[in-house]
Amino acid sequence: MAHLNSGSLAAKVGDALALPIVGRQIGNSGSVELRIAGLDRPEGFSLTVTLGLQVAFAELHWDTFSRPLIAAIARRPSTIWSQVSVARIAIQAAGISTDLEVNRVRKAVEDDAAPVDESVYEIALSAQALSDHMTGSERAVEAATVVLALLVGMLPLDIRSNDASFEAGGPDSGEYEIEGAHSHKLRSHYERSRANRAIAILLHGTECDVCGFDFAATYGSIGDGFIEVHHLTPVSLLDRPRAIDPATELRPLCSNCHRMVHRQSPPFTPEELRLRLTKQNC
Numbered sequence: 001m002a003h004l005n006s007g008s009l010a011a012k013v014g015d016a017l018a019l020p021i022v023g024r025q026i027g028n029s030g031s032v033e034l035r036i037a038g039l040d041r042p043e044g045f046s047l048t049v050t051l052g053l054q055v056a057f058a059e060l061h062w063d064t065f066s067r068p069l070i071a072a073i074a075r076r077p078s079t080i081w082s083q084v085s086v087a088r089i090a091i092q093a094a095g096i097s098t099d100l101e102v103n104r105v106r107k108a109v110e111d112d113a114a115p116v117d118e119s120v121y122e123i124a125l126s127a128q129a130l131s132d133h134m135t136g137s138e139r140a141v142e143a144a145t146v147v148l149a150l151l152v153g154m155l156p157l158d159i160r161s162n163d164a165s166f167e168a169g170g171p172d173s174g175e176y177e178i179e180g181a182h183s184h185k186l187r188s189h190y191e192r193s194r195a196n197r198a199i200a201i202l203l204h205g206t207e208c209d210v211c212g213f214d215f216a217a218t219y220g221s222i223g224d225g226f227i228e229v230h231h232l233t234p235v236s237l238l239d240r241p242r243a244i245d246p247a248t249e250l251r252p253l254c255s256n257c258h259r260m261v262h263r264q265s266p267p268f269t270p271e272e273l274r275l276r277l278t279k280q281n282c
Contacts, residue, residue, distance in 0.1 A: 056139035078114035085112035
């Protein structure tokens with residue numbers, strides 16, 4: 001069994017989800033345990049990530065006293081299951097399989113229904129990443145990111161943005177599960193899904209969809225994995241909170257192109273901005 005680097009794996013998964021992730025080697029097994037910093041034993045959860053010859057496997061493990069977290073998922077709107085289903089379909093199309101059981105009942109990928117029994121008492125979640133064109137460590141990052149993204153999409157870890165005109169996709173804005181819900185205090189707040197952002201980057205990569213800019217190629221290691229994520233339909237213009245398909249409704253954009261698409265409302269499409277950029281450079 002191949003050995004994974006716990007520090008590197010934790011850093012890459014943490015960057016993908018804009019969450020502080022810590023990792024440790026599990027004895028001499030070659031496997032790695034990942035946790036969200038601050039959700040400590042025995043009241044949180046962990047991921048076990050294992051690398052085989054052709055597949056990387058990540059599995060969720062709940063701590064002994066993690067019942068309040070599972071209860072929090074049970075209290076979430078039933079629409080979160082629609083988002084989970086849409087995300088799983090997009091992930092499956094990318095060659096990553098997921099397995100989800102709620103109350104010991106396996107949910108098919110297309111199953112977007114909320115559990116019949118509102119008292120969710122058990123959730124089992126795992127992912128397998130198999131790809132010939134990737135390294136083992138890259139497959140491990142994908143499997144771990146998928147499991148954490150789906151779980152984060154179920155938990156109430158919302159990040160809110162005050163700015164309806166510009167939807168930056170970096171860690172300060174995130175992008176969170178059922179999107180577009182807003183509340184009113186002094187101004188509107190629009191929910192984002194860090195889970196959708198992570199899945200969109202996994203599916204589309206980190207090169208700008210307009211100009212091809214790659215932060216890592218220019219800035220080295222500090223730019224590794226960084227890109228902003230753009231909603232083709234701005235969250236502020238959604239008529240209701242709904243599931244967002246990270247494969248078709250989100251695009252990776254560099255900071256400059258992201259600002260430029262929002263120079264009008266509704267924003268330019270990436271294709272429209274790419275055409276303008278081509279004409280400008282002719």
